[in-house]
Amino acid sequence: MGKPHKDVADRVFEELLGQLATGHWLPGERLPPVRRLEAMFHTSHLTMLKVLRHAADQRLVSIEPRRAATVREGVVERAARLLAVRQADLHNRRLAVLIPDRYLPLQPNNVLGITVNVLVDEALRRGLAAEVVQWPLLDQVSFVQRFTAQGYAAALAVSFLSGYLTTLHLLKEQKFPVLLVMRQVPSLDLPWVIPDSYGAAQHMAKVLADLGHRNLCMVGRAHDTLFSRFDFQHDGWMDYLKESGLIRTCSFPFYYVRLYDNDLFIDPIFDHPNGPTAVVFEGGTLCADFLGKKRFAHLRIPQDVSICSFNWMPAGPREVAAPPITAATFDPAEMARAIIASVEAMIAGHRDPGNATVPMTLHVTDSIAPPMGDQVHIL
Numbered sequence: 001m002g003k004p005h006k007d008v009a010d011r012v013f014e015e016l017l018g019q020l021a022t023g024h025w026l027p028g029e030r031l032p033p034v035r036r037l038e039a040m041f042h043t044s045h046l047t048m049l050k051v052l053r054h055a056a057d058q059r060l061v062s063i064e065p066r067r068a069a070t071v072r073e074g075v076v077e078r079a080a081r082l083l084a085v086r087q088a089d090l091h092n093r094r095l096a097v098l099i100p101d102r103y104l105p106l107q108p109n110n111v112l113g114i115t116v117n118v119l120v121d122e123a124l125r126r127g128l129a130a131e132v133v134q135w136p137l138l139d140q141v142s143f144v145q146r147f148t149a150q151g152y153a154a155a156l157a158v159s160f161l162s163g164y165l166t167t168l169h170l171l172k173e174q175k176f177p178v179l180l181v182m183r184q185v186p187s188l189d190l191p192w193v194i195p196d197s198y199g200a201a202q203h204m205a206k207v208l209a210d211l212g213h214r215n216l217c218m219v220g221r222a223h224d225t226l227f228s229r230f231d232f233q234h235d236g237w238m239d240y241l242k243e244s245g246l247i248r249t250c251s252f253p254f255y256y257v258r259l260y261d262n263d264l265f266i267d268p269i270f271d272h273p274n275g276p277t278a279v280v281f282e283g284g285t286l287c288a289d290f291l292g293k294k295r296f297a298h299l300r301i302p303q304d305v306s307i308c309s310f311n312w313m314p315a316g317p318r319e320v321a322a323p324p325i326t327a328a329t330f331d332p333a334e335m336a337r338a339i340i341a342s343v344e345a346m347i348a349g350h351r352d353p354g355n356a357t358v359p360m361t362l363h364v365t366d367s368i369a370p371p372m373g374d375q376v377h378i379l
Contacts, residue, residue: 010150012041012051014086020060020071020079027075030068031061056105057132058082059117063105078124085129095128095343096152098135098167100160106132110285111311112159115182115332119156122336126344130156140166148176153347156181156339157190177346179353181339191346193338193356195330197310200360201236204280204308204328207362209246212370213278213306216241217252217269219290220282221259233282233310252276257286264289270299277371278306287325291318306368310360323366330360 025031031052032040038048052069055061060079061069085093097116099106106113116132123130135157136143144167147155154177157168168188171178180192201218208216218237238254241247252269264286269275281287287309290296301307301322308326338356345353 007150008043009047009050009054012043012047013054014083015041016051016055017060017079017083017086020075021083023076025071025075027071027073029071031071033068054131057099057134059120078121081124082129082131085124085127093128093347094152095123095130096133096147096150096155097130098133098155098157098160100135100158100164101137103159104132104134109312111283114312115335116158118332119336119339122333122340123343126340128340128343135160135164135167137163140164141170143167144170144174148174153177154179154343156343158182175351177343177351179339179342179346184355191342191353191355193335193342193358195335195360196357197233197328197360198236200310200328200362201233201280202240203362205237205240205244205246207364208278208280208306208308208368209244211278211306211368214246214249215274215276215371216246216250216278216280217255217276218280218282219255219257219266219269219286221286222256237280250276262289264293266290267295270296270305276305278308278368280308280310282310284309284311284327288318291320291322291325294319296320301367302369303372306371308368326363326365326367328360328362330358334358 019025031037034045034048034052037052038045041048041051043051052061052063056063056069058078059072060075061071063069097119099112099116103112106116108114108117120130120132133147133155148171155171156179157164158181160183165185165188168178168180168185168190172188172190178190180190182194184192184194205216218233220234234254238247241250241253247253251272251274255266255269257264257266269279281290287307290307297319299305299320301320306326307322308328310328312327312329335358338358342353342356
């Protein structure tokens with residue numbers, strides 16, 4: 001099969017890679033204004049904006065509103081690797097990292113951003129040109145038609161919701177190699193790589209129970225029931241509470257927060273006469289939101305309530321006084337190696353490379369302690 005035809009944006013992006021790989025613009029420098037770049041690369045305004053957004057997704061430049069793009073650290077090596085792989089064998093070594101559009105631009109300090117950044121670097125080290133591709137929720141049929149014509153050898157479907165399943169069904173029908181990352185969909189029978197959040201939740205519940213906690217609560221967002229139960233902390237947590245009998249002593253075994261509830265309305269669990277002595281947040285963002293709310297600032301951690309979280313804590317201001325948070329995390333480098341090993345097998349012709357589960361480690365800190373006295377309530 002011959003190499004696919006490059007569209008205009010792809011050609012301009014490759015030319016930009018060439019400029020960055022040769023050090024035409026060095027880290028910390030600003031690129032020329034968009035209008036000047038259009039003239040340099042002989043392209044339209046919309047195409048140049050698309051190329052710059054793609055360059056930002058690949059961590060080549062940083063984009064700020066109303067300012068010229070800034071070249072990022074490590075750009076010469078990263079651009080050179082991308083360019084070499086694209087020019088050497090565009091069809092057989094090009095990997096699409098499909099990111100749902102709601103998660104873009106990627107945040108560098110949360111679990112998804114960190115994992116994707118490490119993954120892209122690991123792919124380049126293994127001779128794969130991994131590129132972040134915006135995965136739209138709307139008009140997925142047209143997206144698949146465009147996507148499959150762009151010369152990718154395989155795709156990673158990362159951290160998606162059920163609304164994106166149309167894309168996966170269509171790609172599977174076309175026998176396009178797809179690996180699921182951080183998700184399982186049993187009905188699709190596609191290979192996957194996930195962190196062992198089920199096992200980590202059970203371990204976290206046991207550690208708290210061993211400290212003497214009998215009134216535990218996990219705070220999380222409602223999830224898609226179409227995905228496998230072992231993909232979620234929720235089920236590991238609830239299964240442990242049921243098997244240990246603690247489900248009968250927990251006032252709020254699980255407290256759901258609405259998906260887009262930025263106010264983080266969890267006041268009832270602390271205002272309850274028999275509030276929990278330990279609270280576990282299913283993600284670092286939820287925990288950071290809790291620590292940033294002034295109305296919880298009177299809570300002492302761990303004297304009033306022990307606090308745990310899954311994954312990294314995003315950087316940001318804290319209103320609640322707290323020691324470093326006890327957290328269950330996976331090693332993003334180990335996750336990346338497992339993903340790339342599966343992808344290479346798929347590119348080599350193995351449709352089912354098998355599934356992989358990456359272990360999670362619980363890092364215990366002074367944010368948890370044996371329960372002490374009555375629970376403090378919100379005033």
